[in-house]
Every structure is written in C-alpha cells, then in structure tokens.
Amino acid sequence: GAVVSQHPSRVICKSGTSVKIECRSLDFQATTMFWYRQFPKQSLMLMATSNEGSKATYEQGVEKDKFLINHASLTLSTLTVTSAHPEDSSFYICSARQPPPSTDTQYFGPGTRLTVL
Amino acid sequence: AQSVSQHNHHVILSEAASLELGCNYSYGGTVNLFWYVQYPGQHLQLLLKYFSGDPLVKGIKGFEAEFIKSKFSFNLRKPSVQWSDTAEYFCAVTAVIGSYIPTFGRGTSLIVHP
Numbered sequence: 001g002a003v004v005s006q007h008p009s010r011v012i013c014k015s016g017t018s019v020k021i022e023c024r025s026l027d028f029q030a031t032t033m034f035w036y037r038q039f040p041k042q043s044l045m046l047m048a049t050s051n052e053g054s055k056a057t058y059e060q061g062v063e064k065d066k067f068l069i070n071h072a073s074l075t076l077s078t079l080t081v082t083s084a085h086p087e088d089s090s091f092y093i094c095s096a097r098q099p100p101p102s103t104d105t106q107y108f109g110p111g112t113r114l115t116v117l
Numbered sequence: 118a119q120s121v122s123q124h125n126h127h128v129i130l131s132e133a134a135s136l137e138l139g140c141n142y143s144y145g146g147t148v149n150l151f152w153y154v155q156y157p158g159q160h161l162q163l164l165l166k167y168f169s170g171d172p173l174v175k176g177i178k179g180f181e182a183e184f185i186k187s188k189f190s191f192n193l194r195k196p197s198v199q200w201s202d203t204a205e206y207f208c209a210v211t212a213v214i215g216s217y218i219p220t221f222g223r224g225t226s227l228i229v230h231p
Contacts, residue, residue, distance in 0.1 A: 043223040
C-alpha cells in the first residue's frame with residue numbers, strides 16, 4: 001500500500017514556541033491531505049483539509065491562525081502549531097488521499113507526539 | 118453533517134471467540150464506508166472499505182463487514198479472533214458529495230486474551 005511519513009515522530013517544546021510537522025506521501029501524489037488530532041483513548045478529530053495549491057479548509061472550532069497548514073506540493077503538507085501552549089499537547093496525525101471518486105482511500109502517517117512544557 | 122456511532126467502546130474477548138463491532142452513521146445520501154485498525158504503537162491502516170456493489174465486504178486478516186443501507190449500519194465481524202487482533206478499531210464514513218470529507222467514529226478498543 002501507499003506510504004505516508006511524518007516528521008518528527010516526537011517533539012517537546014517550550015510554551016510560546018512554534019512547531020512544524022511535515023507530512024509526506026512517499027509513493028503517490030496526494031491532492032488532498034488531512035490533519036487530525038487524537039486524544040488518548042478517543043477518536044480522530046479532523047482539524048483541517050489541505051488541498052494542494054489552495055488554502056486549507058478548517059473544521060469548526062479549529063483556529064486557523066494557530067494551526068497553519070501549507071500544502072505546497074502534491075507530496076508534502078506541513079502543519080505549524082504557532083505559539084504552542086500545554087493544551088496543544090496531543091497526537092497529531094496526517095493522512096494523504098488519492099483523489100475520489102475512484103479511490104477515496106486515506107493512507108495515514110505514523111503520527112507526531114507533541115508535548116508542550 | 119454526517120455522524121458515526123460506534124456503540125462498543127471496549128470489548129474484551131478470549132481467543133477463538135467471534136467478534137462483531139457495531140457502526141451506524143447518520144447521512145441520507147450515498148456514502149463510502151471504512152474500517153481502520155490501529156495496533157498498539159502503530160499507525161492507522163485500512164482493514165476494509167465499501168464503495169458499491171456486494172454489501173458484504175471482505176478485508177484483510179479474516180475481517181468482513183456488511184453494509185445494510187436500511188439500517189445505516191456497517192458492522193465489522195470476524196468469526197474467530199486472535200490475540201494479535203488486540204487493537205483500536207475505527208469506523209469511518211465519507212459522504213459522496215463535494216469534498217468527500219471523512220468522519221470517524223470514536224473507536225472501539227478490543228482486547229483479546231490468549
């Protein structure tokens with residue numbers, strides 16, 4: 001199956017700093033990438049949909065100025081958590097999707113554990 | 118907007134027991150349906166999916182799911198579980214319209230005792 005990588009896998013930062021997370025589709029072109037947040041023992045909460053070459057679409061309640069998403073190419077999307085605070089600590093997961101309607105299948109990255117001190 | 122309900126949040130079984138995990142969604146239009154699995158310490162991976170055709174779908178590792186349109190359900194089944202099936206299971210739905218935005222259920226934690 002298709003492979004999606006995320007970097008870094010784990011990051012610890014001080015409150016007030018910014019953190020960038022990269023999501024790459026390694027063997028296919030992803031017109032759409034999704035960013036999720038997963039809380040312990042809970043489901044994936046969709047944060048935003050990232051389409052190559054256009055602005056990301058954020059879900060209700062997600063601050064677009066805090067979670068900056070850039071999808072500059074068909075294989076790379078980045079999520080920047082700006083001015084991170086302890087409440088931003090979480091597990092962030094990206095997925096890449098080959099375009100529907102023929103596929104509509106997401107391939108998930110391994111996730112990034114963010115800890116804000 | 119669609120929503121997805123997984124009724125079993127925690128399931129504990131012994132090896133060789135049969136498994137059925139419920140998944141219901143709320144959306145009146147056409148949907149694509151998925152089950153994903155997340156093994157401990159690993160990333161989510163696709164178990165099976167339904168787009169159209171035969172409503173009984175077979176996936177990897179002996180799993181299957183049946184789409185019952187009248188019940189808005191897509192339950193996951195396995196006749197005989199193994200210890201290695203211990204994982205989190207997520208049902209997901211995509212409305213076949215617009216941007217095909219996915220919605221996930223809250224997940225079911227399955228523990229299989231050897």
